[in-house]
Amino acid sequence: xxxxxxxxxxxxxxxxxxxxxxxxxxxxxxxxxxxxxxxxxxxxxxxxxxxxxxxxxxxxxxxxxxxxxxxxxxxxxxxxxxxxxxxxxxxxxxxxxxxxxxxxxxxxxxxxxx
Amino acid sequence: xxxxxxxxxxxxxxxxxxxxxxxxxxxxxxxxxxxxxxxxxxxxxxxxxxxxxxxxxxxxxxxxxxxxxxxxxxxxxxxxxxxxxxxxxxxxxxxxxxxxxxxxxxxxxxxxxx
Numbered sequence: 001x002x003x004x005x006x007x008x009x010x011x012x013x014x015x016x017x018x019x020x021x022x023x024x025x026x027x028x029x030x031x032x033x034x035x036x037x038x039x040x041x042x043x044x045x046x047x048x049x050x051x052x053x054x055x056x057x058x059x060x061x062x063x064x065x066x067x068x069x070x071x072x073x074x075x076x077x078x079x080x081x082x083x084x085x086x087x088x089x090x091x092x093x094x095x096x097x098x099x100x101x102x103x104x105x106x107x108x109x110x111x112x113x114x
Numbered sequence: 115x116x117x118x119x120x121x122x123x124x125x126x127x128x129x130x131x132x133x134x135x136x137x138x139x140x141x142x143x144x145x146x147x148x149x150x151x152x153x154x155x156x157x158x159x160x161x162x163x164x165x166x167x168x169x170x171x172x173x174x175x176x177x178x179x180x181x182x183x184x185x186x187x188x189x190x191x192x193x194x195x196x197x198x199x200x201x202x203x204x205x206x207x208x209x210x211x212x213x214x215x216x217x218x219x220x221x222x223x224x225x226x227x228x
Contacts, residue, residue: 004157031214040123042204042220043158050214058215090157096214102148103216105157 002026006091006106013081013113021076021109023091031096032074033103034058034066036087043090049074050096081113116141116207120219128227129197135190135222137205146208147188148216149179153201161203164188175199200226 007022025032030051035043035058045058049068063085065077074093078085089109095101117140127133139145146165150158162173169181179190188205205219 033215035218040220042120043218045215045217048215092158102160102163103158105159107157
């Protein structure tokens with residue numbers, strides 16, 4: 001059972017480059033989330049989705065974009081990479097808080113922008 | 115908006131000693147509360163959750179947490195820690211009402227000494 005799969009695990013970007021962080025889940029979860037984790041800051045929500053075709057901003061959406069064309073996939077796009085986007089990115093999925101459900105996390109993508 | 119405070123950035127305990135990690139939340143209604151653990155280089159794993167009912171909840175790996183509404187707290191405890199408990203611990207509060215998402219605290223790093 002794969003759960004939540006994130007690719008790549010590591011990436012180095014130059015300032016101004018773009019990239020897409022991939023996230024896929026095989027648990028048929030409606031809810032999917034993207035978080036970034038910075039030392040001492042905990043996890044900050046970037047974007048989330050409550051189902052295919054529906055996305056919404058979290059606490060720190062600037063510089064990112066998402067799409068949700070299928071239930072399984074929730075890619076995160078960085079258009080013009082900046083050093084401030086150096087972070088560890090986590091994707092998560094779940095059935096939603098109201099269903100007393102937990103969020104399942106991927107292993108993370110460590111991104112460095114130089 | 116909801117928020118979570120974990121006042122202890124780093125805690126060191128001896129193997130076999132008891133543990134209590136503090137968590138305070140701010141939310142206007144009855145919260146959904148979670149504790150997650152993150153081992154080095156890994157994603158987050160759910161330890162336990164509180165939604166309603168008994169205010170003392172049991173989780174995996176011998177952890178428990180007590181919800182105290184009067185103190186807006188949800189502290190995590192373990193009677194006797196093991197070296198494998200060394201990790202970072204995150205408290206989170208969840209909301210519903212159409213925008214189901216988790217808000218995380220900044221985390222507490224636990225070090226175990228022999």
